Amino acid sequence: MLVSLNWLKNYVDIGTITPDQLAEKITKSGIEVEGIEYVAETSKSVVVGYVKECEKHPNADKLNLCQVDVGDEVLQIICGAPNISQGQKVAVAKPGAVLPGNFKIKKVKLRGIESNGMICSLQELGIQEKYVPKDIADGIFVFPDNATVGEDVTSLLNLDDAVLELGLTPNRSDCLSYLGVAYEVAAILDKPIQLPKEKVTASDEDAHDFISVNVANQKLNPYYGAFVIKNVQVKPSPLWMRNYLIAAGIRPINNVVDITNYVLLEYGQPLHAFDYDRLQSKEIVVRCAEANETIVTLDDQERKLSHEHLVITNGQEPVAIAGVMGGANTEVNEHTTTILLEAAYFNPSTVRKAVKDTGLRSESSTRFEKGVDPNRVNRAGVRACQLFEQYANGTVLSNAVVFDELDRTEKEVTINTLEINKRLGTMITTEEIGQILTKLRFQYEQIDDEFKVKIPTRRGDITIFEDMLEEVARIYGYDNLPYTLPNGASQAGALTERQQLKRQVKNYMQGAGLMETITYSLTRQDYVTKLISPEINNRNPVPVPLAMPMSEDHKYLRLSLLPELLHTVAYNRARNQTNIAYYELGSIFISTENKLTKQPDEQLRLSGVLSGQWIEHEWQQEKKAVDFFVVKGIIEGIFKFLEIPITFEQTKLTDMHPGRCATVLIDNQAVGFIGQIHPKLEKKLDLNETYVFDINLETVLEVFKNVPNYNQIPKHPSTTRDIAFVLNKTTLAGDVKKVIEETGAPLVKDIQIFDVYLGEHLPEDKKSIAYRLLYQDAERTLTDDEVEESYQSIITAVNEKFNAYVRS
Amino acid sequence: MKEQLEAIQTEALERIAETNEMKELQAIRVTYLGKKGSLTGVLRGMGKLSKEERPVIGEIANRVRESITDAIDRKNETLAQQALEKQLEKEAIDVTLPGRPVQLGGPHLLTTIVEEIEDLFIGMGFEVREGPEVETDYYNFEALNLPKDHPARDMQDSFYITNELLLRTHTSPVQARTMREYEGSKPVKMICPGKVYRRDTDDATHSHQFTQIEGLYVDKDVRMSDLKGILDVFAKKMFGYDREIRLRPSFFPFTEPSVEMDISCKVCNGEGCSVCKGTGWIEILGAGMVHPKVLEMAGYDANVYTGFAFGMGPDRIAMLKYGVDDIRQFYTNDRRFLTQYHNA
Known part of the structure; x- marks a missing residue:
């Protein structure tokens, strides 16, 4: 959510606090301010000018020669914008002006004629291209006639407005509106709040004569308000509104669209304007779509609907997907004169479903998905009507047509001083709690140190004691919480035997010269069946794929650590790192089901790869390449260290060198294998001679006795x-x-x-x-x-x- | 006879002084002191002497013998010393040549961080618990107050295997399992480290597999200030005693109130720099008071028991602590990266 401070100031007096200070306060009390931006980089000496004369440049077809009154002088300026004409009020960068990007304006000669300044587009004044209204995207900006010649454009165009970017957690959708943010800031700064007063002039005509509303599913659509506004003139919205929308990250279009967007941001209530005449009926029917029903949405895409989608219809065919997007057939255009304005409450889950199926996520659907404030639906509609009246010459018909089964009850949560302090470890007084509730503008009834708090409907996230605890704590300030340590009975913390043994195994491996690695548990299809230890293979494991993998490289749960370890050897070899001695402790996932119905057996393996030189040639030692017996020595060593007797049995395994491979057995039960990778596989993976080991650590953990036996030191000679x-x-x-x-x-x-x-x-x-x-x-x-x-x-x-x- | 003896002495001492050879010295000893030696020869004539002369000459003879023996011994010692010195000189080596290398491996950086955190919490009476990486939807989400239609648990964010099974997205299910195991009857004080998985595209700051450590403390009368106290101990031990912590309100479905903990930036000391993006603070972990629904679902009476939980990413902590700029380094296992953090 982008919050323009100038817009916000309409509802709450933020005083002289700087944007940075305000951002820090907001962050510390609940909503992370992720950034502070300004609408534009600052400009200097750009003023409103009046184009007194405008004629073709004698030497250039596409240029115009203008005489522009900037208040204290008349400047001759050459302008190439296609939309310039005599009588406009425009933004003039006078000679000496500095535009964003440190662009300095000087007197120049263009095709032999002097030009004393520049008439600016919004882009040139630093406004992002994507926010510039489309009709002036290639031209200059034109002020309304009432702009004062000579006035600096900075505040006129709201260029110096600071915009806070709020990172809203899912629970704080109340701050998806300026009013919500205003409540938050008012509570933090302890300032009063001014709400807009929605008011329209009474009309002789009644909306009921123009439209009826019929809602088929009140659970999915508990409120539908239809307002009718006649005599609308579609034109640009007032400058201040355009400024605010741009600051809030929305491109102005025309007054009708801008007003609905403005109220959307102001109240957090999405509205939709239909062209009443194009509706071609006098009724609105809200129902679930029929199977295979379609609608062409505003973006001219045909959308397939299902009975899970809620649609607005004209009694015949869909004219909007509820809460998501309107239809192209009833879209407001420059010829529109009568508007049907929808202010509704759609069930969050139905909107979420439609968004998911259509992929259409918008400012509107986002708010419906989180649930809008039931008490603002109608007010937002009235507010928009008020603005249509003021800025679109609209006549608002009396008595909006409303279907209303909306629950507006305010929930009650009871808190008391003792429990608050007990939970927080604080000594907040009853009086302070009362003050905090007042700052939050929560109504309450107080009996001694107990508060029955009425939770405003705008704060749908507060339902239980703990939610109120958080409200009190955050306004009180987490900085004010004391640092304590728990009072509870202390227990001895310790690693379990299993955890200790894991650490011992790691220590041994590192002492033996191996580097610990961590590889990915998800592997490729052609890896997952490779180098599975014989005792695992005997169980006929079925590789387990993800339902929706992100890539072919990470698709299956591994059945051996070795393929990914070999991958790291190849990775290193490609970077000239050929001497590798790696080990990893990690789980494999064994399932024998074709379709998983229970968790796979997760088995901890101790695996390793060795390749290249074991001992490097140096002046005092001969080089020695890794071989079978280096690996065997490491494995013999770990079991000797753990005092677990093992044996080795020559064996032949797929993908292993047929003459250099052995299974490792404890008590005649295979617990893994060691050996050289088959030269064919080595070649395929681009490896040198590479040796591996792979041991089932679970069995080792079972067999292992933590207290070693004592053996008498022999007294007699050997x-x-x-x-x-x-x-x-x-x-x-x-x-x-x-x-x-x-x-x-x-x-x-x-x-x-x-x-x-x-x-x-x-x-x-x-x-x-x-x-x-x-x-x-x-x-x-x-x-x-x-x-x-x-x-x-x-x-x-x-x-x-x-x-x-x-x-x- | 006396003259004879003195002449022998003079001659012997001269020869001893002149010689530089062990062998010759040995020969000198035989020549003068041996059974057939000249001194022995002279002494054999003692019998011919008078009673008066005998003790006098005897004494002289003894003195001569002693002096020769003594000289030989001393010379012997000198020569032995010289020979040893010569020998040792010959044995001298170039000590600046490198020694025979000891081949050591080392732990993965994430293991180092995880074990450091484990040891720190063990010291505060926490136990270390582990759990499966393939989890049920129930333990991964539902038991943590994320019911089926909760917006925060989009299929898109998790690696599902079936509708009911997925790769765990956090280690919180271990907390739920532990509470369930303790049957709502005794305090829980645990941390759970482990691998977790999310549907993120791998880049410098995201990894589809990463590491997490969560902690849980449930007991009667656990306060939020206890959470703050424990986190402060943790932050100071982990990042330095001059670090400050700050709690900010946040949101997690399984805690209420929820907070995020920042530490003051070590690089700029809170002044604001590029590392902390100008804020002076660096986000380290999420935490909060266990949501009553989570307690109830695990069989704890939320009117009697309260608790706090926290969760952090060792990957991120390692990146901050050691200045690692790409999370993928932890999983590609480039030898040059792995060997940086120990003397291997």
């Missing part, structure tokens, strides 16, 4: 033995380790692999793996014989199981 087995190439190191573990138990406490060899000293199909075994017993020192016996049994077992022999 001893180590090394064995190198020659194995078939296809034999897995982990399988051999398992046999060693089983055979060596309970004496073998730890097994490490310290060498893997393939090469010239071994047959092609063989490899050698060297294990270091740690022998130890908690109770005693082991003898050489015991260890030797165990060692030999391990050799035998491995030999039997894998056809392996010890490498000498």
